[in-house]
Amino acid sequence: xxxxxxxxxxxxxxxxxxxxxxxxxxxxxxxxxxxxxxxxxxxxxxxxxxxxxxxxxxxxxxxxxxxxxxxxxxxxxxxxxxxxxxxxxxxxxxxxxxxxxxxxxxxxxxxx
Amino acid sequence: xxxxxxxxxxxxxxxxxxxxxxxxxxxxxxxxxxxxxxxxxxxxxxxxxxxxxxxxxxxxxxxxxxxxxxxxxxxxxxxxxxxxxxxxxxxxxxxxxxxxxxxxxxxxxxxx
Numbered sequence: 001x002x003x004x005x006x007x008x009x010x011x012x013x014x015x016x017x018x019x020x021x022x023x024x025x026x027x028x029x030x031x032x033x034x035x036x037x038x039x040x041x042x043x044x045x046x047x048x049x050x051x052x053x054x055x056x057x058x059x060x061x062x063x064x065x066x067x068x069x070x071x072x073x074x075x076x077x078x079x080x081x082x083x084x085x086x087x088x089x090x091x092x093x094x095x096x097x098x099x100x101x102x103x104x105x106x107x108x109x110x111x112x
Numbered sequence: 113x114x115x116x117x118x119x120x121x122x123x124x125x126x127x128x129x130x131x132x133x134x135x136x137x138x139x140x141x142x143x144x145x146x147x148x149x150x151x152x153x154x155x156x157x158x159x160x161x162x163x164x165x166x167x168x169x170x171x172x173x174x175x176x177x178x179x180x181x182x183x184x185x186x187x188x189x190x191x192x193x194x195x196x197x198x199x200x201x202x203x204x205x206x207x208x209x210x211x212x213x214x215x216x217x218x219x220x221x222x223x224x
Contacts, residue, residue, distance in 0.1 A: 004155070031210050040121070042201060042214035043156070050210065058211065090155050094210065100146060101212060103155030 002026055004104035006091050012110045013081040021076040021107050023091030031094045032074040033058075033101060034066065036087040043090060049074055081111045115139045116204050118215035126223055131189040133218050135202030138183065142204040146212065147176060147187050150199045159200075160187070192222045 007022045025032065030051045035043040035058075045058030049068040063085060065077040074093075078085060088108050092101040117136045125131045135145075143164035148156035162169040162176045162185070169176050175188045189196055202215040 033211075035214075040216065042116070042118075042216045043212075044214075045211055048211060092155075100158035100161060103148075103157070105153070105155050 004091055004093055004102050006089075006104035006107050008107060009105070010108045012112065013078075015081060015083065015111060017081050018077070018079045019081070019109075021078070021089055021091075021109075023074045023076065023104060024072050025074075025091075025093040025102070026072065027093060027095065027102065028071060029093035029095045029102075030071065031096075031099075031101075032068065033092045033094075034064070034074070034076045035090045035092065036060065036085075037090065037106075038087050046076065046089075078109075083111050085109065086111045113138075114216075115142075116202055116213050116215040118200075118202055118218050120218050121216070122219040122221070124221045124223065125192050127194055128191045131187075131192045131196065131220055131222065133187040133189075133200050133202075133220065135185045135187075135215055136183060137185075137204050139204070139206075139213070140183070141206045141208075142213075143207050144205045145176070145178060145185050146203045146205075147174075148201045148203060148214075149196075150201065150217070156201055189220075192220075194222045194224050196220060197222050 004025045033048040034046040047066040049055045091104045094101045146161040147159040150156040199217045203212040
């Protein structure tokens, strides 16, 4: 049981490039989330999904897009990368509204 | 607007002593609170939670206290162990949603 997996672990992008951060969970959870963590800060919610085909914005959605075509996968797309998107990105899932969230190991992204 | 705040960025304690991590919140709609622990280069892992209908919840060496009138919660770790050294995040949610709001985190260091 792998839980929540994220790829890649590290990535360096040039300004203006785009990329997709992959997230997969094998726990059959309906709820999935994308967070970013900047140094010395808590986790900020970017986007979340309550089920396949349903997504909604979090606190900091600008510059990102998501899709949820299956229960398992919740990719995060960065278009036109900017230095302000340098951060560590965490994907998480939960099985119910009151359930705790399970996090992936994170993707460290640097935009230069 | 920081709705969940952890005012101490760091805390250092001796092995065997008590660690007390604090968290304040401003949103009176929050009614479920969680603590997560994070080691370097890993995703956060769930530690313990408490519902607003309780004022205390215990799990082994970890106890969370909730003071609703003061909008304050704390995590007690007794006795502290070197393996407890990590960043601890406080998080809160409303009954009506699945989204978590995180504090900035407190780096706990337990010295042998």
